[in-house]
């Protein structure tokens with residue numbers, strides 16, 4: 485919404501949220517999310533045609549178009565728990581819009597939703613008291629975190645799904661302020677909703693495919709980066725999303741695939757469901773393979789050994805930790821009673837503790853006394869990568885932050901216990917250089933040739 489306000493000075497954008505602290509943060513110098521370039525965009529439009537407020541009803545009344553952008557997490561209880569999307573917030577949003585509208589409006593689904601959600605949104609809106617006309621459109625967002633500003637400025641495409649051409653063109657006119665018309669794809673509403681889930685499923689599938697090959701590389705002596713480079717030059721395959729890693733994370737991939745799996749099961753397509761579910765199964769395997777590899781390499785025990793965890797965010801240039809592979813690997817290592825010293829340039833200690841506590845708490849969310857003690861005593865946070873590695877038995881690289889490449893590895897080596905192990909979960913470090921310095925380095929998908 486900040487980008488729309490930035491590119492369309494003639495449009496007033498009101499961003500509303502029920503949470504006053506969140507709105508206060510959006511109105512401050514320190515935004516609640518870390519995203520390169522975002523602050524400048526917000527700053528230029530804020531106070532001009534971009535407002536952050538908790539006045540939900542007034543904003544709805546004054547608007548011609550409402551974007552529903554609430555979160556749709558995976559359900560944790562009831563039917564479809566662990567797979568289906570929780571649509572509680574979308575539904576509440578639709579009801580609030582219905583209650584507070586006194587003129588016709590275009591309603592845009594920006595949240596990622598299962599196919600046919602627009603139908604429910606339409607029904608809720610049309611059950612409102614008056615004869616107000618609501619047109620519902622689907623307009624999924626394809627930006628990736630860390631590169632959001634560029635992705636928004638130069639999108640590969642804008643997708644608008646709907647059944648009313650006039651409403652579709654109203655929304656297209658907003659984007660036409662900066663996006664060429666031929667990049668604006670118009671489809672029916674179900675295709676649009678399904679395209680978002682499909683895009684994320686395809687992207688995640690590429691990562692799981694190369695990660696599956698990484699295991700085979702390790703067994704055979706091949707090098708996964710060389711294999712990815714070789715296949716990526718085939719123009720039909722292309723080079724992107726072929727970087728083998730400790731496993732994908734983020735708020736979208738796993739959630740959207742599980743959602744797709746749930747939809748397939750719901751529509752009586754178990755084979756299709758199983759096919760896509762395997763992408764998540766492979767990702768879980770990759771995360772587990774990484775932590776087991778650490779334990780095996782360190783003489784089958786990490787108990788009471790200090791391990792430096794470099795990076796906690798699910799990718800670089802974000803402070804987002806949702807579904808980050810780091811949380812799972814740390815959980816596994818803590819179960820083995822390792823002592824962890826975690827460093828991430830953007831993630832706070834509170835967030836790290838919250839994430840670990842949540843994952844270790846399991847389904848009922850309760851930590852045992854032992855788990856609580858391990859969390860309190862075995863998890864520390866450092867203020868730099870070097871400090872985290874001081875007197876550590878091993879370094880595990882979990883996020884591909886650029887600063888990790890430029891560390892003074894000679895000094896780090898000298899400060900570590902020996903043998904000094906490095907487990908590069910992102911293949912970003914110069915393995916040859918580190919080996920020469922004396923490190924024992926294990927990278928993803930690099931067999932001993």
Ligand code: UDX
Pocket residue numbers: 625626627628629630684687691724725726727728729730731732733734735736737798799
């Ligand atoms: C993703 C989609 O890319 C985006 O279009 C959608 O709108 C939201 O979901 P995001 O989750 O922000 O975006 O980041 P993305 O760059 O896709 O990375 C997702 C995860 O996959 C990260 O953990 C990343 O490290 C990992 N990844 C990505 C790899 O392991 N290898 C790759 O080659 C690419």
